[in-house]
Amino acid sequence: MTIRATVWGENIHEHVNEVVGKLYPEGMHETIAQSLRQDKNITARTAVLQDAEHGLTDSVLSQTDVLLWWGHKDHSAVAEDIVERVARRVWEGMGLIVLHSGHYSKIFKKLMGTPCSLHWREAGERERIWVTSPNHPIAAGLPPFFELENEEMYGEHFSVPEPLETVFISWFQGGEVFRSGLTYKRGAGSIFYFRPGHETYPTYHDVNVGKVLRNAVTWAYNPAAPLTSIHDAPNTPVEQSHEPIVERGGKLHKPGEAGYK
């Protein structure tokens, strides 16, 4: 069994900011993909904003078990119909890992149903990431905490729904805290938000970050066939009801008529 991951990158700052370009000469998405490939059970391809259909064609998505999403500078450039397409695949069971500034991506806000706001500071301060769910599959093999010497600060309040589980909480040198690892389920799809990953720091070269990403892909993978029925609201006619019943009362719908959407 191999898990097919697709790493989506915005792919802008690598080309316009010298610091980012030096840290990630092949693009952040490629660095992340290489990190995933260290697990022989994962195959990883990449897709970027500039590709046709942002690289997220029906064909690519149908062959993607877990999608990773990194965007920051130009969330608004992502086409609405592609966002809808990705959301549908998540509901059907595709896993989704949203990274760092992806908290403001269209797809994350759509799936959360909240603003996904936070406080921030770009000062290269120390972040210490504490594991709050020690034996969670996403934390497998990690120490009780790990540090990133230089990171952007994200501070609470982070306006997302209460998660299923809080896996990580970050401590920041400047005095803030942040829920850095959160799990959700939307339809049949598992979602993980992971905070670190500011583009001006070497975060995606960090050993522990790599471990988290590989763990998260494995955790979010759903081997079941896509739950395409999730988009429908089928009528169960009286004559097919599980227990015998007799129709009563007033009616809106004619026999066989579809419901309103």
Next chain:
Amino acid sequence: MTIRATVWGENIHEHVNEVVGKLYPEGMHETIAQSLRQDKNITARTAVLQDAEHGLTDSVLSQTDVLLWWGHKDHSAVAEDIVERVARRVWEGMGLIVLHSGHYSKIFKKLMGTPCSLHWREAGERERIWVTSPNHPIAAGLPPFFELENEEMYGEHFSVPEPLETVFISWFQGGEVFRSGLTYKRGAGSIFYFRPGHETYPTYHDVNVGKVLRNAVTWAYNPAAPLTSIHDAPNTPVEQSHEPIVERGGKLHKPGEAGYK
């Protein structure tokens, strides 16, 4: 203290379907509003699809503590910018009660981030609603279960996120079950989904249903000032950090620059 409720009704079937018109001659929204007014701590106004801005102007919403939503036949007629406006007020702390076929309303799908699909059958069968959280404020004063002799069936799988709490589960005569009372929080706003309420049956004249609606309005009321800060992602500059830190590493943002959205 008075809670200001606004009952939003689609207001179509009352005029085009004879059964519905007879059951709710003043409109379903008006019947629901009258039910709410039985609690002297609640004032209830109404708004309908056909009003300018669907009756949900900035002014009305700013004076609404809890919004109730009933729609069915024409969800798509609700303007996108009004949906966005309502969502923003929920995030700021306005309560929202979504009723029956409102499961497919734009506002509910937006706040849930899922398809909100289900199975259904319009056969006037018996529904028995069991309380699964007996001392929940929304279940106050209710017996362990209550019955609606004629209702539309909604069956699982109901594709919504795991709720904070499951307050009611329905048994249907034809053999299905459904999570009929679910609580959520999105931003500072509390949300309650309540299943019963098909327009061809006298559900909103039922004593227990009325009690649930009044309880739900009281539960969803948030006396705090609107949390308007929830829409922002403010920068906390280095010189204002809570603990003294020195800026390090590469940078994307110039001093004072806003973040990307």
Next chain:
Amino acid sequence: MTIRATVWGENIHEHVNEVVGKLYPEGMHETIAQSLRQDKNITARTAVLQDAEHGLTDSVLSQTDVLLWWGHKDHSAVAEDIVERVARRVWEGMGLIVLHSGHYSKIFKKLMGTPCSLHWREAGERERIWVTSPNHPIAAGLPPFFELENEEMYGEHFSVPEPLETVFISWFQGGEVFRSGLTYKRGAGSIFYFRPGHETYPTYHDVNVGKVLRNAVTWAYNPAAPLTSIHDAPNTPVEQSHEPIVERGGKLHKPGEAGYK
């Protein structure tokens, strides 16, 4: 409507440790009770370990809407039957606020079903408590964060179940984080764990801490009659079933026999 709070204190360190005695000359329980009384809707009595039945007689508990619990040095001195009695009242709907070192009290461990362990350091370091659920009733009137200049450190992993809601997260000067405000429900009773409150510091004289305690008491108050039925597993005989059914298959129980416990 008045909420009847009982503040339970272990009442040991006030008498054997000079620092604690000076900070809380009337006992920590009395300082906490005085803080609660600043809300005119709350009446607060106290009870201590040394009282007969630890001050938690059936009579006292039946007149207690919300119980606050502070213990540290001698959790094992609390009698098992009193723990069971308190648990039963929580299941029936009494609110419970567990404070600081009460994480290791018998009653908290019993209600959580987990070890409730954590890391700690007594160094009088700075704690900054961030609100992670801004409009939660327990956070009403608080700023986005508040500080306690001297507190004991509690660090993750805190081995409690995933909460219903995370209301506060603490930042510590020495580098740790902690989920400092957590809500739970057990039976009909609401439970709030609140981290600060080490006895060698003036925490319970802090204005924001007082506000949290009063808010928490108000939040945990359940006006419903005690849900005494929660202790039973009643049989619903065939002849009283809601839908007509005919008895079939093999049987263990004779008619009218009670279930096994």
Next chain:
Amino acid sequence: MTIRATVWGENIHEHVNEVVGKLYPEGMHETIAQSLRQDKNITARTAVLQDAEHGLTDSVLSQTDVLLWWGHKDHSAVAEDIVERVARRVWEGMGLIVLHSGHYSKIFKKLMGTPCSLHWREAGERERIWVTSPNHPIAAGLPPFFELENEEMYGEHFSVPEPLETVFISWFQGGEVFRSGLTYKRGAGSIFYFRPGHETYPTYHDVNVGKVLRNAVTWAYNPAAPLTSIHDAPNTPVEQSHEPIVERGGKLHKPGEAGYK
């Protein structure tokens, strides 16, 4: 990788009730174990109440990845220290599947922290089990619902904490509903409660029930090393703090002293 399951059976009714004895001539535990062995990745042993230490020695538990628990007639016969031993292993990461009348077992009540009460009726009525989380690993390969023609009824209110996820809800012929599949986490251990399994019916010979049990064992399996640190509350001394701090304020504890428990 093989998952080591231990099926614990009370092993009483098989010997004293003729109906049960005929359905499960080798004992219910053995039938369940045989069902598990249909998955070649699972090895299953059994243990019964009558064994020394109820068959749950330190050695057996240390070699058990997932424990399944069926008891009914004599929960009180299980020794307290064995219950504590099992709880500790769950907290360290052992999975636990609690079956049917095990809702009233000491171990389940201890881990839930609630009465775990419900309504019941032994009438051999039809149970229809609906999947409410379609792509959950525990529901893998199941149809949208399955039926058990003869089962004992369990009805709400089921006084357990809100679960992480509701996987199944049952419909009963006599008019009740029940949350039949619930997931929890306690410490590092995953817990699944599964309702069906009354001893006078052939439930554990059912194909779908067998599938659920095998799925649940696979889901509850935690490959990580036992989290034995979960029982401790270690002190992190000032001189080893992650950030440099200076000790301040009053103190209770002498250097190196253990915390109170």
